[in-house]
Amino acid sequence: MFADADAVLLARIQFAFTVSFHFIFPAFSIGLASYLAVLEALWLKTGRQVYLDLFRFWVKIFAVAFAMGVVSGIVMSYQFGTNWAVFSDRAGPVIGPLMAYEVMTAFFLEAGFLGVMLFGMNRVGPRLHFLATLMVAVGTFISAFWILSANSWMHTPDGFSVNAAGQFVPEDWWAIIFNPSFPYRLVHTVIGAYLTTALAVGGVGAWHLLQHRRARAREQSSDAAADVPGEDPALPPSIVGARTMFSMAMWMAALVAPLQIVVGDLQGLNTLEHQPAKVMAMEGHYASHPDGAPLILFGLPNSGEQRVDYAVEIPKLSSLILKHDLDAPLDGLDTIDPALHPPVPIVFWSFRIMVGLGMAMLALGAWSLWARLRKRLYDWPALHRAALAMAPAGFVAVLAGWVTTEVGRQPFTVYNLMTTAESASPLDAPAVGASLLAFVVVYFIVFGFGAWYILKLMAKGVQAHEPAPDGDEGPIRTAGITPGPAERIGDAAPRGDAR
Secondary structure (H helix, E strand, O other), rough: OOOOOOOOOOOOOOOOHHHHHHHHHHHHHHHHHHHHHHHHHHHHHHHHHHHHHHHHHHHHHHHHHHHHHHHHHHHHHHHHHHHOOOHHHHOOOOHHHHHHHHHHHHHHHHHHHHHHHOOHHHOOOOOHHHHHHHHHHHHHHHHHHHHHHHHHHOOOOOOOEEEEOEEEOOHHHHHHHHHOOHHHHHHHHHHHHHHHHHHHHHHHHHHHHHHHHHHHHHOOOOOOOOOOOOOOOOOOOHHHHHHHHHHHHHHHHHHHHHHHHHHHHHHHHHHHHHHHHHHHHHHHHOEEEOOOEEEEEEEEOOOOOHHHHHEEEEEHHHHHOOOOOOOOOEHHHHHHHHHHHHHHHHHHHHHHHHHHHHHHHHHHHHHHHHHHHHHOOOOHHHHHHHHHHOOOOOHHHHEEEEEEEEEEEOOOOOOOOOOHHHHHHHHHHHHHHHHHHHHHHHHHHHHHHHHHHHHHHHHHHOOOOOOOOOOOOOOOOOOOOOOOOOOOOOOOOHHHHOO
């Protein structure tokens, strides 16, 4: 079946497949761990039951997502020894210690406190439990720090020398860790994780608000308004929880989406400096533009003819964005050896998917602010439907960003120093193809079931006095915590703030 296939291409497809599955779980768990820390801090500060219920609701989802992220990450790492042994041999002196630092710091921190976070609230007390939650959140960030440092070094290698065996040998660990692209990519990725979580949380809240509205509409007479603020003397705890999570998620989208666009622009400028061919592919600039380059909004990249067919473009705007000058010259792919061109159509479209979803996030955040000003955050069905539709947008955006970054680096694994073809193990195509098929079957079964279970938990909604992951619904050791007021219609958030 794979006798005539390219072993290197199959190895690339296999790694892309496994890392795509893996990437969505850390992107979710990084943001969700921080969200859980915020919820528990709010519960400790206010004593309000809604925050504890939300914490217990989302910590179960976090546990499943975290477990799938760990399993998929372990499987993915084995490919460095099977499919990419040459890369592991040559880049191992640099990449190996960075991966080990991630295990010794982040993974041990997360593993040490995760059990307390999941099962220890009634055993260690709320404040020590909050410390455990905080340490898990810090651990997810530290993990992102080391993984992105290693990956960024492959994009902008620094602080090394090459020995007689062709290995990359560390010379300056500060230069290796804080390589030129790392700070931008770290901030951009972590903010992307927060937005991914915010949109998922907001989508769940919107779903339950819409379900509540439909239920109310069925119960009321045809001339009665459904879900009119102030009409209910006491909302069900599930709707109080839905309102709270939706309000918090929309605040995150409104405040962080504009910041992400600014950070993305800074990363783009850094990429132009260190990986110009990637930016040329992103922009669709096959030809150089000596007096200002257009911004191509849409089109069909034609690598055979070295042009973008049916291009819809804005004159000189690309020069303004990348050089802050309408007439600034921009080089094109015609200045680079064709053998070193990245796959332009893939990079071109993945970049537009990422940017388009970023603009949609910005619009959703702005809409939610307008709804707050009009005191309609909880009773604007169109907004809730939009938030529900945007729930998976963060996952799609981070995957599109990863494709843009990694495919745009081709044909190199270590930029300008080691090609992908040079990095592969000397394997036959049938062996790589067979393992690829096995991964596809197993991943869709295992992770398909995991995703289904997460969606089932989300659909259940927040319950009154939500049980802990171990099923314990008993009293919590609350020494020193002042109980909050009874949950009322306005308790999901301050009236003047969330409505």
